[in-house]
Amino acid sequence: MPIAKTLTIAGSDSSGGAGIQADLKTFQELETFGMSAITAITAQNTLGVHGVYPQSTEAIEAQLDAVLSDIGADGVKTGMLFSAEIIELVAKKVKEYQLKNIVVDPVMIAKGGATLLQQEAIDALKEKLLPVATVITPNLPEAQAILELEKEITNIEEMEEVAKALYELGPEYILLKGGHLTEGPALDLLYDGKEMTKYHVERIDTKHTHGTGCTFAAAIAAELAKGAEIKEAVQVAKDFITAAISDSIQLGSGIGPTNHHAYQRSKRK
Numbered sequence: 643m644p645i646a647k648t649l650t651i652a653g654s655d656s657s658g659g660a661g662i663q664a665d666l667k668t669f670q671e672l673e674t675f676g677m678s679a680i681t682a683i684t685a686q687n688t689l690g691v692h693g694v695y696p697q698s699t700e701a702i703e704a705q706l707d708a709v710l711s712d713i714g715a716d717g718v719k720t721g722m723l724f725s726a727e728i729i730e731l732v733a734k735k736v737k738e739y740q741l742k743n744i745v746v747d748p749v750m751i752a753k754g755g756a757t758l759l760q761q762e763a764i765d766a767l768k769e770k771l772l773p774v775a776t777v778i779t780p781n782l783p784e785a786q787a788i789l790e791l792e793k794e795i796t797n798i799e800e801m802e803e804v805a806k807a808l809y810e811l812g813p814e815y816i817l818l819k820g821g822h823l824t825e826g827p828a829l830d831l832l833y834d835g836k837e838m839t840k841y842h843v844e845r846i847d848t849k850h851t852h853g854t855g856c857t858f859a860a861a862i863a864a865e866l867a868k869g870a871e872i873k874e875a876v877q878v879a880k881d882f883i884t885a886a887i888s889d890s891i892q893l894g895s896g897i898g899p900t901n902h903h904a905y906q907r908s909k910r911k
């Protein structure tokens with residue numbers, strides 16, 4: 643069987659734990675052929691984001707056209723898109739190349755607080771990209787920003803209401819991540835317009851969770867690209883990220899990255 647082709651459209655994280663680097667490691671570990679279009683370069687380490695250098699829409703379009711006109715993609719993950727112009731370009735390319743299996747991780751703010759999506763780009767995200775997404779993977783603060791909610795989302799009942807409201811914006815599926823809940827298990831909700839499916843694992847006691855959202859979304863894209871159904875793709879991604887967090891790596895003096903190789907290693911035991 644030919645190898646499934648996966649494309650990440652995201653920002654570069656120089657420290658290797660999040661962004662393009664996390665996505666490519668995940669694509670590789672899940673036995674797909676990973677490719678990239680870099681939207682922004684970040685100077686980043688375990689202590690935070692020290693600089694953000696967005697690429698021109700010309701450079702991003704050239705990367706996308708080069709890859710998609712020749713090789714194509716069976717699954718796509720979008721991460722840090724930074725501006726309304728970049729979001730509009732990506733939405734245009736999704737339509738132009740009739741891309742399938744689009745996982746939109748609506749990255750907005752890094753754990754250290756740095757802005758990875760301009761505030762004024764949220765409308766473009768809602769109007770242009772969410773309607774063409776197969777699945778969106780917001781964390782709780784991102785869901786709150788998209789829906790312009792004043793109050794924080796704090797429990798499973800509120801998460802269910804939020805998933806339903808996000809579904810009205812047009813994606814085929816909503817995967818609402820509950821990593822930011824302050825107590826209880828690490829719980830995520832998948833909503834398909836009818837049914838809520840819950841994925842939960844015991845919360846792992848570690849501060850080294852840099853890049854968890856990127857890794858999780860990239861794993862979903864890889865599994866969809868290989869032909870998995872959505873529930874199965876999310877289950878593999880949940881197992882992948884749980885193994886990666888369980889075996890997270892203490893590098894630098896801040897929030898370290900997860901271990902992208904842990905899932906394959908645990909399967910071999």
Ligand SMILES: Nc1ncnc2c1ncn2[C@@H]1O[C@H](COP(=O)(O)OP(=O)(O)O)[C@@H](O)[C@H]1O
Nearest residue numbers: 781819820821822828829845846854855858883
């Ligand atoms: N401490 C933890 N233990 C186990 N799973 C976690 C932990 N923190 C996050 N997760 C899981 O990692 C994935 C990414 O979630 P989250 O941290 O909410 O995203 P983001 O990195 O976008 O903020 C989700 O499946 C979430 O449930």
Ligand SMILES: Cc1ncc(COP(=O)(O)OP(=O)(O)O)c(N)n1
Nearest residue numbers: 653660661752753852853854855856
């Ligand atoms: C270049 C880049 N893209 C995305 C992120 C955010 O990644 P995420 O998985 O949400 O992890 P944290 O920033 O929350 O650790 C990033 N930091 N850099």
